[in-house]
Amino acid sequence: MIQMRKPQKQLQQPAELEDILQRGEVLRLALCREDQPYLVPLNYVYHAGRIYMHTGHEGYKHWFLAANPRACFEVTVDAAAVPAPLPCKWDYRYRSVIGFGRVSVVQEEAERQEGLAALVGRFAGPGAPEMTAEALARACVLRLDIESMTGKANCI
Template sequence: MIAMRKPHKQITDQARIEAILDQAPVLRLAMCRDGQPYVTPLNFGRLGQRLYVHTGRQGLKIDFIAANPRVCFEVTSLAEPAPGPTPCQWDWRYRSVIGFGRAVVVDDPAEKQAGLAAIVAHYDPEARPDFPPEKMALALVLRIEVESLTAKANLA
């Protein structure tokens, strides 16, 4: 884990970190190519220590990842203002995770299907998705191989 500026807000318990990942509605994926940053919000799913996202076969994400597979991502499972008596006394309640890793195009059909199922399950754990072959052929699934995570919360 990377040292945090406010260590009293850091979460180190793996179960709590996974809960934040599992509760977060959106993953923001940051990439860089030739010194130009790019960030995009994505639906995602988790299988163990791997995260999965899907996208089309062409586009800016694919161009950036082809040039540089190193990524950073962020998820937030709670985000709300905590008003104070004056603007300078306001705070923010949140739980978040930031991670670094590599984005890899999933070629194996079984892993591709498992990754898509993880994305569906993230939003509807009761769903039993059926992915027709023609849809599977169109989808591109990326696996994010997580190399490091930091998590923090401010619930005051």
């Protein structure tokens, strides 16, 4: 496991990291093409140990992913300023995950549907209407396979 400079802040239990991924709503996906980094925020769902995102079929992120599928990602929850009488004593509370992995465009129809259904369920809840065949066909579903990740908590 990667060791942090401040080990007392490092989350040790896989369940703590999974909790962050389950509760987070926005994932910052960092990509790299040659020596150019690109970071893009996306909604996501953590499902069956993987991360699913949906997006269009074109654009910068596809241009980066075609050159290099390797990614770094970050998710933060429970973020809030922690006031103190002295300005230099203020702190910031958070729980966060940073991980590494590979992103691919999901091609298999059953997995596309499963990923999209998980995303819709995550944000719209169980009563959400089913996606139409047209919307399903239009969506590009990305899967991020996590290779490693660390969790950190501050002021918790």
